[in-house]
Amino acid sequence: MTRLDERRESSRFRRRQTRTATAIEQQFASNDYLSLSQHPHVLKAAKDALDRWGFGSGGSPLLSGYSNAHRELEEALAEWLDVEAVVLFNSGFAANHGTISTLIQTGTIYFDRLSHASLIDGIRSTKRRFKRFEHNRIADLSAELTPTAEDWVVSEGTFSMDGDRIPEQELRELQQHSKVSVLLDDAHGLGVWGEQGLASYGALRDNIRLLTGTFGKAFGASGAFVAGSGDDIEELIQFCREYIYSTAFPPAQAAAIQAALTVIRSDEGAELRARLAHNIDNFKGQLQQRQLNLIASDSPIQSWVVGDDQLVMLLKQQLQQAGFAVSAVRPPTVPEGSARIRFSLQAQHQPQHIDALCQQLDKLS
Missing domain, CATH: 3.40.640.10 (Type I PLP-dependent aspartate aminotransferase-like (Major domain))
Structure with a gap:
């Protein structure tokens, strides 16, 4: 069995994800933190x-x-x-x-x-x-x-x-x-x-x-x-x-x-950073209320540590089926036992967008 065959049979086989025109209210996987790609x-x-x-x-x-x-x-x-x-x-x-x-x-x-x-x-x-x-x-x-x-x-x-x-x-x-x-x-x-x-x-x-x-x-x-x-x-x-x-x-x-x-x-940039900071605080507060294992971070990168490789992929699939784009990160990218769902906040997210994602998290099995 080749190294590639072993990877195919493991829980860590990775596939490229084709990006669709996901609306901003459902896009929580992008590094476009200030939403400048559409400015x-x-x-x-x-x-x-x-x-x-x-x-x-x-x-x-x-x-x-x-x-x-x-x-x-x-x-x-x-x-x-x-x-x-x-x-x-x-x-x-x-x-x-x-x-x-x-x-x-x-x-x-x-x-x-x-x-x-x-x-x-x-x-x-x-x-x-x-x-x-x-x-x-x-x-x-x-x-x-x-x-x-x-x-x-x-x-x-x-x-x-x-x-x-x-x-x-x-x-x-x-x-x-x-x-x-x-x-x-x-x-x-x-x-x-x-x-x-x-x-x-x-x-x-x-x-x-x-x-x-x-x-x-x-x-x-x-x-x-x-x-x-x-x-x-x-x-x-x-x-x-x-x-x-x-x-x-x-x-x-x-x-x-x-x-x-x-x-x-510019002043607009300062406003975008302030809006992004508000979104980060809002999202962190909601996940902490749900007592999820969230890594301490004041950045747009918010990671929910799940631990199990297969479970983290299942959770990502369930969120995708509900229309939300998120990232699942597994070893060796992160240390063993720290597989996670990685959320990326953006300045253009509105409170209702974050609320909808958090409500979907409540429905995960």
């Missing part, structure tokens, strides 16, 4: 750029694929983040893997045990010594780091499966006694909370050497970026294989992302 300014920017540039970029960034639309987006992101430079990637996986494998050349790498697979794979590719620390126990590293070693800490800002956040004060205190550099992946935080949507990065700006983020969450698009010093970004442009040997994403995509960034930084 009129974002759509207009994409359409105007299509008329100007066409669809494809035509090549890799170092050949013919880098346009003024890409350059303007990088400059806008650098200004928002107050960094020297930004470079764009096709995906968050490529950004994380490529950045770590290209730039981390010294010391030991310490990473959170719940780090995203792209971070873990990038770390393994460096051939550096690495150590995994218990989730969000950054303070425990103080006994291992020395003032002279050029080590690295790699972590997410808002964690993609549990939805909790990096302990900011512990990271600041750690850097007072060591030369450790920090790579922060804030894909699920940027745009979603904090002043101008800067999330954990806004509080830790002076403590972060490299920031990675994606456009597939709050920006309502796809693609990713890396932000940092001019030298670090230039080294990625010159030596990162994930960047050099990939076709650049379309100029229309860059234009749409820049329009989304404008919304995120």
Whole structure:
């Protein structure tokens, strides 16, 4: 029996889910947290750029694929983040893997045990010594780091499966006694909370050497970026294989992302974040009343830990049959015994949408 045959017979066989035009009131599986994928300014920017540039970029960034639309987006992101430079990637996986494998050349790498697979794979590719620390126990590293070693800490800002956040004060205190550099992946935080949507990065700006983020969450698009010093970004442009040997994403995509960034930084963006925060509080309160095993999180990621792999798939199927799109997450994506239903809240959800979902949860067998 092959490995694939074994997977087919197990409870963990995964199938791609074809997305239908699920209405917002039934969509609780999307990472489009601010609902910007349908924002009129974002759509207009994409359409105007299509008329100007066409669809494809035509090549890799170092050949013919880098346009003024890409350059303007990088400059806008650098200004928002107050960094020297930004470079764009096709995906968050490529950004994380490529950045770590290209730039981390010294010391030991310490990473959170719940780090995203792209971070873990990038770390393994460096051939550096690495150590995994218990989730969000950054303070425990103080006994291992020395003032002279050029080590690295790699972590997410808002964690993609549990939805909790990096302990900011512990990271600041750690850097007072060591030369450790920090790579922060804030894909699920940027745009979603904090002043101008800067999330954990806004509080830790002076403590972060490299920031990675994606456009597939709050920006309502796809693609990713890396932000940092001019030298670090230039080294990625010159030596990162994930960047050099990939076709650049379309100029229309860059234009749409820049329009989304404008919304995120505006008063409307602040209103969307406030509306999203209200929806999160509403949903958490209703699930807590039902005494469901909910992981503590103030983010749009709300996870009901069921435990059993087969049961979690049954619950997802029942919710889908009732018209609600949710995610079922099983090992190895999450630790053994923590299979879960993962709900994603959006700014455009109305109270009656959340009420309807919670009422459906009451009907599950």
